[in-house]
Amino acid sequence: MTINEVQQDLIDEFSLFDDWMDKYEHLIGLGKSLPLIDPSLKTDDRLIKGCQSKVWLHAELEDGKVVFTADSDAIITKGIIAVLITAFSNRPPEEIVEADTSFIDEIGLKEHLSPTRANGLVSMVKQMKLYALAFKAQLKK
Amino acid sequence: MAFNVSDIRKDFPILQREVNGKPLVYLDNAATTQKPRQVINSIVDYYSGYNANIHRGVHTLSQEATDAYEAARGIIQQHFNVEKPSEVIFTSGTTHSINLVANGFESILQTGDEIVVSALEHHSNIVPWQMLCERTGAILKVIPMNEEGELVLPEFKNILSARTKLVFVNHISNALGTINPIEEIIAMAHEKGAAVLIDGAQACCHLKPDLQKLDVDFYTTSAHKMCGPTGVGILYGKEAWLQKLPPYQGGGEMISEVTFEKTTYAELPHKFEAGTPNIAGGIAFGAAIDYLNAIGFEQIEKHENELLFYATKELLKIDGLRIYGTAARKTSVISFNLSGIHPYDVGTILDKMGIAVRTGHHCAQPIMDYYKIPGTVRASFAFYNTLEEVNRLVDGVKKAKLMLS
Numbered sequence: 001m002t003i004n005e006v007q008q009d010l011i012d013e014f015s016l017f018d019d020w021m022d023k024y025e026h027l028i029g030l031g032k033s034l035p036l037i038d039p040s041l042k043t044d045d046r047l048i049k050g051c052q053s054k055v056w057l058h059a060e061l062e063d064g065k066v067v068f069t070a071d072s073d074a075i076i077t078k079g080i081i082a083v084l085i086t087a088f089s090n091r092p093p094e095e096i097v098e099a100d101t102s103f104i105d106e107i108g109l110k111e112h113l114s115p116t117r118a119n120g121l122v123s124m125v126k127q128m129k130l131y132a133l134a135f136k137a138q139l140k141k
Numbered sequence: 142m143a144f145n146v147s148d149i150r151k152d153f154p155i156l157q158r159e160v161n162g163k164p165l166v167y168l169d170n171a172a173t174t175q176k177p178r179q180v181i182n183s184i185v186d187y188y189s190g191y192n193a194n195i196h197r198g199v200h201t202l203s204q205e206a207t208d209a210y211e212a213a214r215g216i217i218q219q220h221f222n223v224e225k226p227s228e229v230i231f232t233s234g235t236t237h238s239i240n241l242v243a244n245g246f247e248s249i250l251q252t253g254d255e256i257v258v259s260a261l262e263h264h265s266n267i268v269p270w271q272m273l274c275e276r277t278g279a280i281l282k283v284i285p286m287n288e289e290g291e292l293v294l295p296e297f298k299n300i301l302s303a304r305t306k307l308v309f310v311n312h313i314s315n316a317l318g319t320i321n322p323i324e325e326i327i328a329m330a331h332e333k334g335a336a337v338l339i340d341g342a343q344a345c346c347h348l349k350p351d352l353q354k355l356d357v358d359f360y361t362t363s364a365h366k367m368c369g370p371t372g373v374g375i376l377y378g379k380e381a382w383l384q385k386l387p388p389y390q391g392g393g394e395m396i397s398e399v400t401f402e403k404t405t406y407a408e409l410p411h412k413f414e415a416g417t418p419n420i421a422g423g424i425a426f427g428a429a430i431d432y433l434n435a436i437g438f439e440q441i442e443k444h445e446n447e448l449l450f451y452a453t454k455e456l457l458k459i460d461g462l463r464i465y466g467t468a469a470r471k472t473s474v475i476s477f478n479l480s481g482i483h484p485y486d487v488g489t490i491l492d493k494m495g496i497a498v499r500t501g502h503h504c505a506q507p508i509m510d511y512y513k514i515p516g517t518v519r520a521s522f523a524f525y526n527t528l529e530e531v532n533r534l535v536d537g538v539k540k541a542k543l544m545l546s
Contacts, residue, residue, distance in 0.1 A: 021544070024489075074485040
């Protein structure tokens with residue numbers, strides 16, 4: 001599947017819920033299913049600034065693809081991370097750098113994308129793209 | 142006048158709106174209060190009827206604007222029982238007032254002198270004193286708090302000494318709602334010859350301090366927490382202190398005579414009011430105080446205590462809910478957490494239900510560190526909140542708990 005197809009899948013998945021409660025319950029469920037991060041990776045240098053809840057993001061390059069793992073102390077934030085990981089993890093760095101993020105609006109999580117929102121989703125997306133950019137440069141060498 | 146909350150709510154246009162498809166329940170009053178149309182209208186009237194610069198024009202508009210601005214100072218003076226209008230300095234708010242005093246004390250403090258602040262402070266309020274200590278070599282001391290969120294007065298007594306020059310305490314804690322025993326704190330500080338500055342930002346929408354009776358040296362508050370506009374507040378200072386402190390900012394209005402050799406400063410209060418002030422804001426601040434007094438602080442206190450008592454009782458029925466700040470004397474602020482659930486998650490779910498609360502550390506990180514928590518959910522009530530709104534909050538918290546557990 002291409003990155004756009006994965007994002008379309010996410011949009012379809014979330015469009016099943018008309019009610020905010022169902023949507024958030026689904027998001028919370030995704031948060032709970034997020035694989036646990038190795039505690040040794042929950043260090044201050046992996047902490048994303050600008051979050052009211054704590055978010056740790058780690059990235060590794062495996063077979064030319066970026067693999068993200070992350071965690072948060074807040075469950076809704078964790079659900080949002082799960083969505084982002086579905087959309088961006090296991091992708092070549094180039095694709096992540098160039099990926100469109102408008103699917104977040106379409107899912108109906110736009111309010112979390114506002115730069116003034118304290119959960120730092122914007123910082124999360126930015127950090128994922130920065131990791132990808134760094135790996136892209138590394139691969140070119 | 143009988144207190145009727147549904148009549149009062151009609152004065153607040155914003156309380157009629159919906160958020161996320163539900164009628165708004167505004168419980169973030171400790172951050173800022175909503176504004177009644179009487180206050181909004183005073184701003185509209187000023188800009189549409191007599192907008193002009195003050196204190197200098199001979200024309201009619203300027204005179205009208207000056208009269209209205211000075212009348213507002215008079216309303217504030219009376220409200221706080223201040224001896225002279227010149228002891229009421231208009232500022233942009235409490236942060237400005239605190240920096241004005243901190244700046245003034247730079248010329249008074251010597252290396253080794255001490256400033257005492259409380260553990261219950263807004264952390265942004267600690268910064269001006271830290272900066273002052275860095276500039277002067279003075280030392281910052283802290284009055285500790287206990288588990289209930291009260292200041293420990295015997296410890297304060299131990300900290301006080303002949304070296305203490307200034308004590309800074311908030312009247313009411315923004316994070317926990319504790320009403321601090323400022324009468325005792327002022328008396329104890331004065332015994333050692335130290336001046337006292339009280340930050341009344343959280344207090345003045347709930348109670349009416351008598352500044353002469355308190356015998357406080359400096360007191361500050363912000364209009365926006367008293368149903369007035371943002372960007373305006375006051376610093377009260379005893380005349381002798383205000384004479385002693387040097388001006389904070391240079392500019393127009395604050396001078397008497399200027400030559401290139403020397404400037405003579407204006408009389409109080411203008412010495413501290415450089416530049417064109419927030420004229421509309423000052424006038425609207427006066428309107429806000431008139432509005433609150435028309436309702437009456439006894440009535441406000443009675444209603445808010447009822448909300449606090451009921452909300453505390455109902456919230457504590459929820460399993461795993463803990464309230465932080467259980468002082469014997471507290472105002473209508475409830476800071477709480479649900480066991481194992483992040484406050485951010487609770488706040489997000491409540492917002493979806495149209496309920497506005499604050500989540501996070503409330504700019505009071507030292508307090509959160511004391512309880513070893515990342516933050517709390519804070520519901521803060523004003524006189525225009527209702528028991529039905531408390532019910533909506535309690536139902537919302539129950540629903541959030543169900544969804545998030």
